[in-house]
Amino acid sequence: MSQPAVSDGTNIKGRRRRARWKRLNFFVGLAIVLTVAGTAIVSFFWTPFDPTQIDATSPLLGVMEDGHILGTDQFGRDLFSQIMVGAQTALFVGILAVAIAVAVGIPIGAFAAAKRGLAEDAVMRTSDVIYAFPPVLLAILLVAALGAGTGSAMIAIGIAYVPIIARVTRGAALTVFQLDFVTAARSYGRGDVFIAVRHVLPNIASVLIVQVTVLFALAILAEAALSFLGIGTQPPTPSWGRSLRDAQTFLQVSPRLAIWPGLAIAFTVLGFNLLGDGIRDALDPRLEASRS
Amino acid sequence: MTTPLIEVEGLTVTAGLNVLVDDVAFTLESGSRTGIIGESGSGKTMTALAIMGLLPDGLTATGSVRLRGEELLGQDDKELVTQRGNSMSMIFQEPLAALNPVMRIGRQIAEPLLIHREISRAEAFLIAINLLESVGIDDPERRAKAFPHELSGGQRQRALIAMALANGPALVIADEPTTALDVTVQAQVLGVLRDQVVARDTALILITHDLPVVASVADSVIVLRDGAIVESGPTQEVFQTPSDLYTRQLVDAVPPLSRSVTVIPKHVEPQIDGEPIVEMTDIRRTYRLRKRNLADPAPLIHALDGVTIDVLRGETLGIVGESGSGKTTLARIIMGLDTPTSGVVVVDGIPLDSKQNLRRVRDVAQMVFQDPMGSLDPRMLVEDVVAEPLRSLRVGGDHRKRVAELLDAVSLPSDAVHRYPHEFSGGQRQRIAIARALAPGPRLLIADEPVSALDMSVQTVTLDLLDELKQEFSLTMVFISHDLSVIHEISDRVVVLEKGRVVESGSAGSVFSQPKEQYTKDLLAAIPRLDGSFLDKGFVA
Secondary structure: OOOOEEEEOOOHHHHHHHHHHHHHHHHHHHHHHHHHHHHHHHHHHOOOOOOOOOOOOOOOOOOOEOOEOOOEOOOOOEHHHHHHHHHHHHHHHHHHHHHHHHHHHHHHHHHHHHHOHHHHHHHHHHHHHHHHOOHHHHHHHHHHHHOOOHHHHHHHHHHHHHHHHHHHHHHHHHHHHOOHHHHHHHHOOOOHHHHHHHHHHHHHHHHHHHHHHHHHHHHHHHHHHHHHOOOOOOOOOOOHHHHHHHHHOOOOOOOHHHHHHHHHHHHHHHHHHHHHHHHHHHHOHHHHHHHO | OOOOOEEEEEEEEEEOOEEEEEEEEEEEOOOOEEEEEOOOOOOHHHHHHHHHOOOOOOEEEEEEEEEOOEEOOOOOHHHHHHHEOOOEEEEOOOHHHHOOOOOOHHHHHHHHHHHHOOOOHHHHHHHHHHHHHHOOOOOHHHHHOOOHHHOOHHHHHHHHHHHHHOOOOOEEEEEOOOOOOOHHHHHHHHHHHHHHHHHHOOEEEEEEOOHHHHHHHOOEEEEEEOOEEEEEEEHHHHHHOOOOHHHHHHHHOOOHHHOOOOOOOOOOOOOOOOOEEEEEEEEEEEEEOOOOOOOOOOOEEEEEEEEEEEEEOOOEEEEEEOOOOOHHHHHHHHOOOOOOOEEEEEEOOEEOOOHHHHHHHHHHEEEEOOOOOOOOOOOOOHHHHHHHHHHHOOOOOOHHHHHHHHHHHOOOOHHHHHOOHHHOOHHHHHHHHHHHHHOOOOOEEEEEOOOOOOOHHHHHHHHHHHHHHHHHOOOEEEEEEOOHHHHHHHOOEEEEEEOOEEEEEEEHHHHHHOOOOHHHHHHHHOOOOOOOHHHHOOOOO
16 A cells, blocks of 8 residues: 655765765865975976075066066065975975874873873873973974074974874774783783784874874974964075065065965965865774765 | 554665665564564664664665554654654663763653653653653662663663653664673563563564573564564464574574573583692782772772682683673683782692793683674784784794694684684684684683674584684683573583672582572573573562
């Protein structure tokens, strides 16, 4: 008497559409990051003009004037070339700052998760103290000690991010340390270090990769902020943050001097954030079911 | 003729191209009690969820499910909501997960009442208290104000039953309602569930992998395999004269102790020459809990409270106890993974009192864990998993060859080495774990609930395998389980633990056929039996 009816989960089409969007995140993010990285690599060999070449005859040129794609600054330096080389600085800072954070933070977090008790408290509370320190203050201290420059900025950002990585590592590792395969490894005589490196790290890698990608974006932003304050990258090395600082004086006359480096920063940070989101979604097992 | 309560016709549930439930049809009369049995992946839960209209995203149900003649499939969520919790409700397996941890019990039970009836909160709360009383919770007024974590597992499951019954539904679906509970608590909860649905003339669908549980509650049974019905009929008829080969396998897999109370199975008394491999003397293990406040001393938990046990060379010692009895702590102490607060442990002549000696014990003793999902590193190839102890303990020889031999010994194909653990079924994974434990050539194997996570037919095979391997590798085995039937099958001697103390010990034959202590008797009486005899024996509390 009744027709066979069809019950369609709850709104499965909407779910699929969302899943597609999320994959789009990943590819757009990846495309942006690859573009930035490509630009940085190309700028090692070729830029339209010498980015540091001062040309008093052509200051403050507009877009596409005299072959300058984005125009020139107050000293007649080519903006486009500066932004291209600025990508080097941004990525360099990102890579090294994150490398510092990872190299120090992961062992600390893993140690805390493996030891528990007093040792854990000591390590994690110390890292909380560092976390409570504003990165800019940390940077100023380091600049006072080491002198201003990209290196000091990198180290300051790296140190500021150590607690973040340590916390994420500890949280994820705690769960894995409770699992039976870790107990099994102990029962056949493996020590903490081996267990942490061979059993725990591979199982928390996905969480860390996502965190690292997001921190990369934050590091680029932090470098721009420090350079803007004048305690980061020093002239003549081009940096997006410093370009912004230089542009400040001419904001009334020529706002595009600030717009282009600002856009470069926004674009790159967006790219890394999208990539981070995309990786998170790709590694999230809860989404896996709806994909198959 | 009156319309049946539930009519299911041609119910098919698919996930993409996978068919999870395949053309299932049955009818239920009001007040009937039906068991749906099947092993993991048989589609029993999906069938229930399809009836409730609660299928997870991505699954599609076709066919027909009618409640008193009214079609439920294809109705949208808004219409179904009026049925759910009203004319149909569901009880889930894990009571802690099914209750909201930050909402008081009484309020949660009152919730379905408030949704479907026009009554005040105070009235609903009073009904909730009555419901709690009817499912046998002492001091219901106080419990109604408690949060879920303040109740025991059995009380939580009773609360869930109360919640499911709140609106006097015509149908209650219980999905493995007692699987997470201890055997004595299971008996009580099953009794309450059965008595309540009978008293209210509510139809019950009981979903479980456990045949004796079905036998003690349901009057008819549906056997599912790979999503399709292989057999159905009155419970005792199906279990006593199964017409389908698969049903027969399921019935045959039920251990003797779970068959009937009247039949006390025979047990061959083993010949064990008395030299002990493990000697534990007056072991205590106390845990200090976090302080509640500064003035009081931190509360202590006595996981083991003066336990003295010898394990004799060549025997299988079964250690049985409910949750919190300290059986896992005992295993960890023998393995040197935990150190006792006081007492002496000697394993194979090595006293476990120094770090070096703990290391030496690893050569003698190895362990198999309960959950084969969790005990194998998901990022390691099977070859590495099994070879790990060889490398760690610096066992010489050709590791690759040894791994191949071990996998052969546990009857896994030789190409298993190049695959990851998740590519195997639960039973196969447990074989991998057993191969790993045997790798360094231990003399003592500690098995902590090794078959509890497996389907019943796989349990039987795994137990047989362990028994064979024990002979082949001349092992001594300590077998820990909450399941008396399993302990009965495999053990030569048995130790019954309760709250960290040894209640009773002796040869398996004597403990199971002539238990001396009341606790052991209670445990034995609480086992559901395939002939349905236990609930009628008046164990219901």
